Amino acid sequence: MVTTAALIGLGITAFRGDQRTALLPGATTHGHYQIELSCESCHTAAFTSADEMQQACVDCHGEELSVSEDSHPKSKFTDPRNASRVARLDARYCVTCHTEHRPEATATMGLSLPDDYCYQCHLDVADERPTHEGLGFDTCADAGCHNFHDNRALYEDFLVAHSLETANHPIATVLTRSSLAEADAPPVLVDAPPDGWTGSAHHLEGTLCADCHDAASPTDAGWIEDVPPAKCADCHEQQVTGFGTGRHGMRWAADLSPMTAGEARLPMRNEAADRQLDCSTCHTSHRYDTEVAAVDACLGCHDDEHSRAYATSPHAELWWGEVSGVLPEGSGVSCATCHLPRVASGDRVRVQHNQNDNLRPNEKMIRSVCVNCHGVGFSIDALADRALVLGNFDAAPGVHVESITMATGRLSERERTE
């Protein structure tokens, strides 16, 4: 093992680019394969210690876990009173459950443990919750029940509070984006916007060519033809940070060449194979049309069953209605409505540009997206229905998750006893 580590350590420094493929001890997960040749992203030293490796995990995933109010934070397991639990399952370290380079032992969510791991600490769950008697521990994390890290939409009181909701709210409440100009743009004035620029958001807010392309004109030596995300971040820092955290931008963030559609593991359209991903890929240079970015840009690359089914889905019907002006603003559901949700912070509403933030497990989508239009119970059932997800929610859920019934039943039983 030491020899292997030494070879990898030497390889990290001696090999560059694709040469490093030979060093991979096994295929990486869907979450990491894009940056698998950036060995330093995880192996921060030649002989990376467990704590150093853990820090690498935290550097990329810590913020997300913090925002999600991680139900099983490291601090829970560094508490000495849980030493006996740590002896059974050392959850102080991410790699205990998410070991990389072991595709033969890795399931969804990058889980490399048998999926009944909850029994290690919750063997007596039925003592307090009789409804759980006889349930297999391999079903705990089924859609709509429990999530090891993020239970914001699954905790008991939340389920009870939303137990009487119907499938669809009478009025959708998708947040309206704050003006980026007010939020981010520097106070730049413009004398005369160039042709073709007229009407764009940048033109209207007075952003000059040089503000993005650096030099004053295309003939200047400092002219940047392809504006990199880092330049966009001058004004749109939060959006670019999100982009670099998700699968669209994680290669760019790791100082690798930009991701291309052809390198994706998901099905992509053949004609998009060479398309590199940066801000302009979705937002289109100069026009920066958010309607294009919300649907057309996505479907220009993505070619999986869920994406192909969008055009004929009820969500799409609402979107076309909104775009055409027949339906009010905020009533349509584009790809971006669900995968690039709007997030309120203070008096600002911005778009989360990490499209993977609420994607896996899909219950993370309940609070950030679904509840804007649907009841919690309906949302849980819909997301638990695998066929319905693939069909882009083209019918009523064919699956019913008992979690709300269990939560309200426990409350009723307690009230009856009292």
Next chain:
Amino acid sequence: MTPRILLAFVAALCVTGCSAKQAATAPTGISPQQMADALHAVMESDRAIYTKKVVNRLQNEENVIKASEHWKDEQALPLPAQMFRMGAEMVAEKDAGFTYSLLSPWPVNKQNKPKTPLETEGVGKVVESGGNFYGEETLGDQAYFTAIYPDTAVAPACVTCHNEHKDSPRTDFNIGDVMGAVVIRIPVDS
């Protein structure tokens, strides 16, 4: 060095951010018990101030904002016990050389029931006597000096919340009752 000076020294260490583990083993002769007592004095004071001057005042006296277990969802104040636990978790993340927790024989969350033999013995005794309890225990491969202090209901917010909580196993608390215990652990050489 007199105990008062020692305590002041420990408090200064806490303020300046010096490692508590260093303090426990420094040649100044501060014992683990002195260090635990000093830490508890800070914890108990902060907790009482938050409970009385923030939660009880704003929720129970002035009706400005409520405190809620789901404080984030309900845009409310964190409960005093949650405030205390959040601090304990942040300290745990810092590997500060000590850990602390809030336990009770009647916990709203059963995970906060005494678990180790020393916890069970100590929490039982402090709830019964109202005095402190000290002992040593080995958890995993590490020996700990463990100090256990009574946690007393200091304001109406404490007792009403616990007495009315749907998951509370005891609902007849009064102000002044010992509702649980603060447990401080300091790693020591075995």
